Amino acid sequence: MYQDRIRRPALMEKLMTAQQAARLFRNGMTVGMSGFTRAGDAKALPLALVERSRQEALQLTLVTGASLGNDSDGLMANAGVVARRMPFQSDAALRRKINSGEVMFIDQHLSETAEQLRSGDLHGIDIAVVEAVAITPDGGIVPTMSVGNSASFVQQARQVIVEINLSAPLALEGLHDIYLPAARPHRGAIPMLTPWQRIGSTTIPVDPERIAAIVITDSPDSPSNALPPDAETDAIARHVIAFLEGEVKAGRMGPELLPLQAGIGTIANAVLHGLVDSPFRDLTMYSEVLQDSALELLDSGQLAMASASSITLSAAMHDKFIRELEHYRKRVILRPQEISNHPEVVRRLGIIALNTALEFDIYGNVNSTHVGGTHMMNGIGGSGDFARNGALSIFVSKAAAKGGKISSVVPMVSHVDHTEHDVDVLVTEWGLADLRGLAPRERAPLIIEKCADPAYRPALRAYFEQALQRGGQTPHVLEQALSWHMRYRDTGDMRTTSI
Secondary structure, three states: OOOOOEOOHHHHHHEOOHHHHHOOOOOOOEEEEOOEOOEOOOOOHHHHHHHHHOOOOOOEEEEOOOOOOOOHHHHHHHOOOEEEEEOOOOOHHHHHHHHOOOOEEOOOOOOOHHHHHHHOOOOOOOEEEEEEOEEOOOOOEEOOOEOEOHHHHHHHOOEEEEEEEOOOOHHHOOOEOEOOOOOOOOOOOOOOOOOOOOOOEOOEOOOHHHEEEEEEEOOOOOOOOOOOOOHHHHHHHHHHHHHHHHHHHOOOOOOOOOOEEEOOOHHHHHHHHHHHHOOOOOEEEEOOEEOHHHHHHHHHOOEEEEEEOEEOOOHHHHHHHHHOHHHHOOOEEEOEHHHHOOHHHHHHHOOEEEEEOOEEEOOOOEEOOEEOOOEEOOOOOOHHHHHHHOOEEEEEOOOEEHHHOEEOEEOOOOOOOEOHHHOOEEEEOOEEEEOOOOOHHHHHHHHHHHHOOHHHHHHHHHHHHHHHHHOOOOOOOOOOOOHHHHHHHHHOOOOOOOO
16 A cells, blocks of 8 residues: 555555554653754654543653644653653643753753764764655665754654654655765765755664664644744845845855755745845755745746755745646755754855854843743754854844844843854844954953944943953943843843933
8 A cells, every 4th residue: 555655565564553663662762763954853742742641641752853843842841751852842731841941951052962972972863753754665764854863763762663754755755965974083074065965865764673663743843933024034034045145246256156055934934035025146055944035046047056954944944845846857956854954064165154043242242042041932943053163153133122122232131052252243124233353352342332222322332331340351330240131030121211
């Protein structure tokens, strides 16, 4: 019945229900699940594990590529299935469990998880659960709309469970480029010199004897929850485009720019959307995720090709991608996230990194993960992989939030994910601050005047002037540095007539 999907006849004996496959799990196991930004995630096993947990204790360490779709993270967290979670998440229910201390969350650079598993720094994967289009005659697993950490999980796991998703078209086969680095310390260089170069195979290799179960599903990925562009994100996009035009005019890059990376989310997606009306041509992307804007750029002809680890789209754009898959497959490559985010490759290719900040301070330090310095939002994701190693590191944010009650530009960030050393350009709807070659005392006035909401500029100027009187390479009034965050915690508003 499923011969076109399960092409090794002996594996037909491994077909079972998700509930039967869930019996393979034991309390305390470390489980690797496919899925990266709501794409290519296992659909049936998470629900079966929740169901099983109602009969007996079942707590797992859950490792993925990034966030899961279909509310799986939240359902498993609420059922008590998830004891530890890494390296990224975006589910509101799971976030509550993390911030209450009920789930131990390990926030990691997305390039690091597979490396730490390979070297034994993390507990090995007991069971890998991977969504697939098909299994080839030699046992190769054809992924669906993401690769993430799936290839590493399969390589290392004692047992592998494959979810064959009938809603994923067979035409996805061939879209992927599966390559994993050898173990340290004497491995060779990753042989990638261009974003469009293929260096691996189209399937995830696995010994068929380690496939313990095959489960059939027929459920699409969750659609992207990115919001459409608005006036503020359009303004941010204009500032970024004008900056890049200046880089071309200065001769630092050609009109095709350098390869682009954009983080997940509304603002980054909107900025890329703005490139549709830009003068740039023959662009390339070397990113971790492709959103609607990447397909828009492919359709406009400005983007020549795109490499990533995941494709996360709105429902309408997903349908278009599937309908026109033969057109897109010539210009899209999906890789393991260890390769899409690898510092070696990012540095070699000279990536323009575009990521979102929750807040940044007057010296250019960026907080991208913790609200108020304490409460996890989603995680650092791949932003650090690209910011530290890219040719240009750009962080974008709206200047204010909660109707102006929160300033995204603050005297000192309440949590540091990206230090000033890894940040080249900051952008809000009010303007852009190019920080390259500037000392901290030169950065602060530029960030205040170019990026801060005008309502907050007087207080930021006053803080900086008072800090200068204290002296130092990076002047601060330490007893006041986090007072804005404390005020918001206590009153719900950062604004005041004094510092």
